[in-house]
Amino acid sequence: MQLSRIGVVGGGTMASGIVEACILADYDVVVRTRSEAASHSVKVALERHLRRRIARSEIDDERYEVAMSMVRYTTEIDDLYDRHLVIESVVEDIEVKKHLFAQLDRVLIEGSMIASNTSTLPIMALAATTTRPERVLGLHFFNPVGSLRLVEVVRSLVVAPEVLEAGRHFVQTLGKEPVIVNDEAGFVVNALLFPYLNTAVRLLERGVAAKEDIDRAMMLGCNYPMGPLALLDLVGLDVAVAILERLYEETGDPAMLAAPTLRRMREAGHLGRKTGRGFYDYQSKA
Template identity: 35%
Template sequence: MKMTKAIQKIMIIGAGQMGSGIAQTLAQNDLSVTLYDLGQDVLDRGQAAIAAGLNRLVIKGNLNVQERDLILANLTTSLNLEDAKDVDLVIEAAPEQMEIKKALFARLDLICKPNTLFASNTSSLSITDMATATKRPQLVIGMHFMNPVPIMPLVEIIRGLATSEEAFEHINRLALAIGKTPVEVKDFPGFISNRLLMPMINEAIFTVYEGVAEPESVDQIMRLGMKYPMGPLELADFIGLDTCLAIMETLQQGFGDSKYRPCPLLRKYVQAGWLGRKAGRGFFLYNGQQG
């Protein structure tokens, strides 16, 4: 399963916010990208988000129209997973559920070339566990991008127990080639970014739950006192409260430590469908919604 050439053809699984952002970033760096999802409506929204992002760069003078069109020409969409048969790398940005990711990798294992790399954009789940769904665990790796992908420089690269040095080097070189800063992390729940970030967000939610302060005050303290560009509750709304809850549950289950217990208020908001920006309300109101 020797990988002899640079990664050129990539399929992104999932055309949501993260998947479309990853696709845009790769296409901007002259890579051939296929964006896959289950529904045409999701693909259309993903394509529209990419076009809007590139148009903003044109307006700012960072791209000209010809460069934008060349980038868009690097991108195709697909409703057929079989289109992964010739790619060098698959990056999955599917929902943060292990069963979904393992089922995808199991199907792709039968479709893809023997030397195709499988990367997961998971923010907290075990790469080692994911790799067991395939007959190529040495080629499975974590590639955790930050949101918004075209802007944020970090990529956490997570080695599973079986991940080969060659696979790691290919992904590390790819991250550098697309202008990102790769940071190597071992395969533990939440890796580094969310092991540190999510308990802080969870504790901010506890301060609201316990009546210590209103959400606006919590965020103001962190912005003005700690120089955070975005308060923890605004950030939680941006990430999605359902995603925050899922990561806290992964941390609690993975470490078995009560310090990772999700705040009951976080769980209640998710049950109510108050998931943050994407739902129009979370700890704050969006899209003109009324309280």
């Protein structure tokens, strides 16, 4: 199955990272956002990331210009009509995604594939909103997309084998490593990661150790590049609670119940790096 024309829906960090990976692999990309401002944000992020690659001698100026020429921006969903594959990376809300998948199903040419970058939501529920459920799959990228090589390729109950294989091959063409996973909440990485992060918060709640020592223990004892509380700040505490809620909804496992501190910090708006305050204070850092 030949893929050369890619669509990306979304205007956030993950969407811009996916676009970057695609244009560096010489795919023709159309980015659909909800506003001109969001399109501008994606373009600015792409320019910044590619300039950093130039500074690191990963690409040269000519490669930069070629990559930037591979992407176009639109606010109209109909402009995605001729894409072979559209990757959705919008807000992690099942109803929003269902509505988008139904729209994509209406405008895309016959034979096109639709993928979701969701980290926890059921691919089958999204596929069921379309007339082509066998051509819907999950492609779960990890943040930051530019440096993390893993992509979970999610297999629903009805996805066609050739579609799953096309998704796996597409990931490889981006220079990334695909892992085939079943359509279960959290897939592999988040199903393992978030109970660990949640446990770290519970240790903090019980006063087992200070936050800095919890993070230092995991970095030095397990050779992790970042401690669990710092990682929660990077992920975003609102995102973490939403993922834990989804995991608990599907599994009923008490380990998936978000720690009270996480919920209270979300309610206070202390969401981590993106708000300047989480388990650590980022407001005073340059």
